[in-house]
Amino acid sequence: MIFYNPSGAPELACDECGCRWFDRMANACYECGTAVTAESLAEYRRALDAFQANRTGPASPPVAGRPET
Ligand SMILES: [Zn+2]
Numbered sequence: 001m002i003f004y005n006p007s008g009a010p011e012l013a014c015d016e017c018g019c020r021w022f023d024r025m026a027n028a029c030y031e032c033g034t035a036v037t038a039e040s041l042a043e044y045r046r047a048l049d050a051f052q053a054n055r056t057g058p059a060s061p062p063v064a065g066r067p068e069t
Helices: 038-055
Strands: 002-004 010-012
């Protein structure tokens, strides 16, 4: 399941208990151990991409690895 935090960013949450703490190494919920499904991950990815596309604008300077001086 996907939540959106107050700033509009998507957050992946457990389908079973709704918590948002995941073990990213195991792709499983910390609370109940439910594995994150590929569908959920794909959905989260899409939501994240959409969010970042919306954020990218004149207001946010690009974070490029530009050498100083
Ligand atoms: Zn859970």
